[in-house]
Amino acid sequence: MNFKDLTSKTLISDNDLAWQELGGGVKRKVMPFDDNLMLVKVDFEKDAIGSIHNHPHLQLSYVARGTFEVTMGEDKKILNEGDVFFAPSNVPHGVVCLKAGLLIDIFNPHRKDFL
Template sequence: MNTLIEDKEVEWLDLGGGIKRKVMAYDDQMMVVKVAFEAGGIGAMHSHPHTQASYVASGKFDITIDGNTKTLKGGDVYFVPSDLVHGAVCLEAGELIDVFHPLREDFL
């Protein structure tokens, strides 16, 4: 397990639609993921059994959780309890730092 990770050592995975992702670190209990959005990129509405906490590192996003939408910008945080429907629309290019518990096996 790598415990000291440099950003330059992790490659981006292009998800299409102006979105790319880097799985930065994980074990079976937790995962940290960087997600970069171009303006207009859409993180489609979805749900998963994982608890998610996300830090808006930069940019501006409309974040919807369980039918409630709020515009968040760099420095803001959102929290998604297990199984709630959520999604994002990028208003100004930026990055999200997502933390999942447990890890998202589907990202590996």
């Protein structure tokens, strides 16, 4: 399935979508999206790093599995399954995976750079 298909579908099986290998023990799967909203699954092996970065998008991330050390601006906190972090526009943030895990990231607007 190509990314254009994801903007026209409302019901999509996870098995129909492929993981994108990002290297360093990280892979992601872009889920359905439109111009305003995007959901992305990001799978981390233990000790994998989501480097400190920022972007103009709003980001809300749900820890679906695992344990992460999350840096948000000047703050750091250990988050576990069921926890959430919010990354406001242009605030530097990143993660270190302490126990293999999965983040569910939601962006507004969608991340064109992921397509």
